[in-house]
Amino acid sequence: MSAADTDGAFGPSQALDDGTISARTDAYFNRTRDIVTRFGDRVVTYAMFIRRPVISAPRLMIDWLDNVTRARGSAITHEVMFPEGTWVGAGEPLVYITGSFAALSDLETLLLQKLGPPCVAAHNAYQMAMALPNVRFLAMEARHCAGFEMQEQMAYAASVGSAAARREGALGFIGGANDATASFFGAEHGLGTMPHALIGYAGSTLRAAEMFHETYPDADLVVLVDYFGREITDALQVCRAFPELAAAGRLAVRLDTHGGRFLEGLDPASSYAALERNTPGTIRRYRSETELRHLVGTGVSAAAIWRMREALDEAGFPKVRIIVSSGFSGEKCLAMADAHAPIDVVGTGSFIPDRWSETYATADIVSYDGQARVKVGREFLLRQAHGRAVPPS
Numbered sequence: 001m002s003a004a005d006t007d008g009a010f011g012p013s014q015a016l017d018d019g020t021i022s023a024r025t026d027a028y029f030n031r032t033r034d035i036v037t038r039f040g041d042r043v044v045t046y047a048m049f050i051r052r053p054v055i056s057a058p059r060l061m062i063d064w065l066d067n068v069t070r071a072r073g074s075a076i077t078h079e080v081m082f083p084e085g086t087w088v089g090a091g092e093p094l095v096y097i098t099g100s101f102a103a104l105s106d107l108e109t110l111l112l113q114k115l116g117p118p119c120v121a122a123h124n125a126y127q128m129a130m131a132l133p134n135v136r137f138l139a140m141e142a143r144h145c146a147g148f149e150m151q152e153q154m155a156y157a158a159s160v161g162s163a164a165a166r167r168e169g170a171l172g173f174i175g176g177a178n179d180a181t182a183s184f185f186g187a188e189h190g191l192g193t194m195p196h197a198l199i200g201y202a203g204s205t206l207r208a209a210e211m212f213h214e215t216y217p218d219a220d221l222v223v224l225v226d227y228f229g230r231e232i233t234d235a236l237q238v239c240r241a242f243p244e245l246a247a248a249g250r251l252a253v254r255l256d257t258h259g260g261r262f263l264e265g266l267d268p269a270s271s272y273a274a275l276e277r278n279t280p281g282t283i284r285r286y287r288s289e290t291e292l293r294h295l296v297g298t299g300v301s302a303a304a305i306w307r308m309r310e311a312l313d314e315a316g317f318p319k320v321r322i323i324v325s326s327g328f329s330g331e332k333c334l335a336m337a338d339a340h341a342p343i344d345v346v347g348t349g350s351f352i353p354d355r356w357s358e359t360y361a362t363a364d365i366v367s368y369d370g371q372a373r374v375k376v377g378r379e380f381l382l383r384q385a386h387g388r389a390v391p392p393s
Helices: 018-024 027-039 059-072 101-113 116-131 148-166 179-185 196-202 205-215 231-241 243-247 268-278 289-296 302-314 330-338 379-387
Strands: 043-050 077-080 095-100 136-139 172-176 221-224 251-255 321-324 345-348 361-368
Touching: 018 101, 027 101, 043 101, 043 116, 059 077, 059 095, 059 101, 059 148, 095 101, 101 116, 101 361, 116 136, 116 148, 116 172, 116 330, 136 148, 148 172, 148 179, 172 179, 196 205, 205 221, 205 231, 221 231, 231 243, 231 251, 231 302, 251 302, 268 289, 268 302, 289 302, 289 330, 302 321, 302 330, 361 379
Parallel strands: 136 172, 136 345, 221 251, 251 321, 321 345
Antiparallel strands: 043 095, 043 361, 077 095
């Protein structure tokens, strides 16, 4: 089930009343319902698809459809053609929905809203997890979402893509950043320790770490180290203040250096050198300016991560973990994999689709009262209807 109860007050699975559905759907669907009601209803079958490859993530849409039809007392069936978490080719029908045309016509807009974005985001999350199969991911999508419904769709998608990657041996996503969506990852609570604001409040990175540990002594300590631009200095200071946590692997530093500057002590030349020391040859394989920036540029580059690992190991803290964030898209994950960057956890919301136009799902009716019929150009939907060939009328 979704993180929010499907009959609860929030979330994409909440059953809406007819007035709200009417207000939120496209006007021509409302008018279609009125016309069909007047001239005679028919049993129709809709085929729903997306024009790009995706990972099947239909559960929130199906939950919502079930709740609405239950509230309306409608007899509607659905057939999911690709189990959740499986790969779907461009244009292949994901779901067939059959029932009263009058009962379904005004639901199309909302059904499409709940299908396309999760499927694309699940595909992105899968690709990220597979790019770094030995790294754990934390879903941090909430702040980038347009409200809770989108947030729930994106967290659900990350969990679906992650589960698909885990079936292929990747570690995938271990949790999300807040309680509301934690259940998608099999947890009760969100993960995370401190924001930059707490460090500003405390006045120093070390003092923020001390405050956190005093308040949550049983929690692992993850410390942001870029606030003052002294990532290495502040990381080592915290490690020396908490040697037991460091030795037990319960201390981590989080790199979130923004793209306007290099990690402490690095510049272009020393970034190249750090990469060459630790992963010889990687820099000579880069294929684009973007990839070069991920490897040796400003912000959280592969060179920055390697330099932090060097500093921690040289100071006697080999078990202190490195958590990274800041724009870890699929492309950046691939660059980090090529550089063998020593990452323990990636915190990211970059599985949210970059080009929203790619998330547009589409639906077409493929039969009326059992007679196959679809607009010209969509005959491929007929051929796959219910897993068997259906000749056009």
